[in-house]
Amino acid sequence: MFDMMRERRNRRDVPQITPPLPMTARLSLQGVTKRFGETLANDAISLEVMPGEIVAVLGENGAGKSTLMKIVYGVVRPDGGRLFIDGHEVNIDSPARARALGISMVFQHFVLFDSLTLAENVALGLPPEPLAGLTARLLDLAKRYDLDVDPAKRVHDLSVGERQRVEILRALMTSPRLLILDEPTSVLKPQAIERLFGTLEQLAADGVSVLFISHKLDEIRRVTHRCVVLRGGRLVANVDPRQESEASLARLMIGADPPTIAAHDSPPGEVALSVTGLDTTHAAERQHWLHQLDLDVRRGEIVGIAGVSGNGQAALMAALSGEWVDAKGSILLFGTEVLRLPTLRRRALGLRYIPEERLGHGAVTALSLQDNVVLTRDTLRAGGFVHYGEAHRLAATLIERFDVKTTGPEAAASSLSGGNLQKFIVGREIEAQPRVLLVNQPTWGVDVGAAAAIHNELIALRKAGCAILVVSEDLDELFELSDRLFVISKGRLSPGVRPGEISVQDIGRWMSGLWPQHQVSA
């Protein structure tokens, strides 16, 4: 393995300037370097993308993928290195300059105005022109690339998949020669991912070069022609993904074998959390509506809830955790009605919660790790004074036990990488020995190594008899962890199934709300 990697690295190190290539590279980077404070985000990266080529940029969180893309798109200025477009050296000092050079980027987080129509949103990014002509061009493009949209619809009525199509269309309206997509599939249902790939292949056939950031290995193997792997800011491999296995790509990405997942075994016990008729249709915002949800979670069981975000997951978690005490229906925690009980009382009954957003919700970024321990460890706040000494010891224990990479309990939460902070937060809740644990997106934006560690912790906790409810958009994760699986769509919950008894495609269909009405619950 190591020899293979060295060979690849050598191949990369061969100077690529002198002999004229049969075709000029659309984009060429030479020795691009960027430093943030003490970290080297990009270390002398050289890379070429040919016209009509789809190149994946693979790497863990913090490997430098986003920084590299932002340099190409003119958002970040490199500290060193040279950039060439079609063989000409360029200085991309702003996104406007990038667009003028034919580079477009679709960001992971959309930048659309909710109250404007789709066509108006697209018009905003372009030089002024009559809306009618623009709409016609938009429809042409949409048809050509199978990006089915209605230009007159307002953005707030669009699904996430539709919004992404708008972003891609907006990028295509400038007739780019290089399209950059930052983790485009992370928000999509399986069917929408298929359509996106069709669009990308059509674009490539038309000669558009595509840079595709991802850490999903199967996608990279399916759709891209070439894959460059970043690790710790350095380009460590430049491979043909179709010649690699998912395992070999994972090894390249994390530099070691990914931890394996422990096997499922123990049978579930008594009902720990019992939800009946949970309803929030009186809430002001429609996306927080839940319609008569029924759900049981037993001790020693992991129940997974799949769904595209914005379908009621936030409301469900808020109602169950006690952050929101306005729901109707019933939530029994070991037989005690907790529907109207505040967070603190539910925590006293053994219910703990790991929110989706680490920054500012699960942790206070400006505070130290030991202060963040005080947040949910209620015994450290007994008697009017904060027990900082005890908090310090506990934080040190968590760092040690959950292998959190940090300088110590005094380190600010903001100084940790996403994966390490998530390990810390998960560890903080697990170490408190919960009887029921709610987890929203346990490994969102977390690298492969940390994700496996978190999955193993959840499985160990289940073995210890905890009832666990996992909400996730990552179907692989849910299939791996869950004993039973539900799908949430537009605030309604599907029947439960065992992951072995349903295909990913079917779950994808269920995510649109199309599940059989009278299926026997597993």
Add this chain to the structure above:
Amino acid sequence: MTLPYVLVPRAVPARAMLWASPLLAIVLTVLAGALLFALMGQDPAQGLKVFLWDPLATRRGWSELGLKATPLILCAVGLAMCFRANVWNIGAEGQLIAGAIAGGGIALLATRDSTRMIVPAIVVAAALGGAAWASITAWLRDRFNANEILVSLMLVYVAQLLLAWLVHGVWKDPEGFGFPQSKLFESAARMPIVLAGTRLNIGFVLALVAAGALWLMLARMVIGFQLKVAGLAPLAARYAGFSERRLLWFALLLSGALAGIAGGIEATGPVGQLTPTISPGYGFAAIIVAFVGRLHPVGIVFASFVMALFYIGGELAQSRLGLPSALTGVYQGLLLFFLLACDTLIMYRPMRRKVMAVSA
């Protein structure tokens, strides 16, 4: 957008500089002040001496400084607690006036036979008056989500008019030659002097105790931790199970009570009666003091003395050099301006546009 410079965030703002910033701002204020004296045709050295040195030259001068610092400390430590919790109470001036009305009202009840026992009653009444005034802001924010910045600010003018109405009407001194002011308080109802021969009263001790208590609360106590979390990350506070409503009420009522005590002490201390202008803007100056003191009780005590110096210096500049008393306000403004400028330049680095385009 066409300015030749842009501000670029610094990767790691120097921690030491964040604390040095107020000192730097004070130095810059003094330098700008010297320039101001020169522009007004005064010898800058002489001006600065009168403004900044003379008040410190005597024991009496120091006692006056402590007297002026008292309401500033009391208001600013309360405000700092609010600001840390992301509760933007900027109406300490109104709460101070409400405290003066309540405390002064008790003081007016005193007779020749009253004992010193009336002093605690005055302080308690003043605290309740200030808290009651702040509770209007808390209730409107809690019940209707009304913006506390606007409400607390506008209530300042209501409080000023209420005080004016009282001293022009029911509380007007019948033997006061028609002046809009109450009768002089009985000596039993005046704040006890702690330094013989000066006007420094027990209020200064109270202010220092309040600063110490607030430090303990913010640094060590659970309520301080909760306020800090609520200010930094409201969602995390909700996640932890801290009640936002409780913290909002707590911060406003306590800061209102402290400002109220400041007003009660001011009325029954140096002033000795109720007048329409009981405070020369202490409640507003305290906002600057809170930020110059880095929202830290110890920093605030020092910042209060600097601000008090500007008040006394302004009075001296008026009486000895014939300069307008508005000088105090100009100095306050300069201090805030330079503090914000220093903070901005510590957090951001100005860069020439051209240089940015050429680099790399």
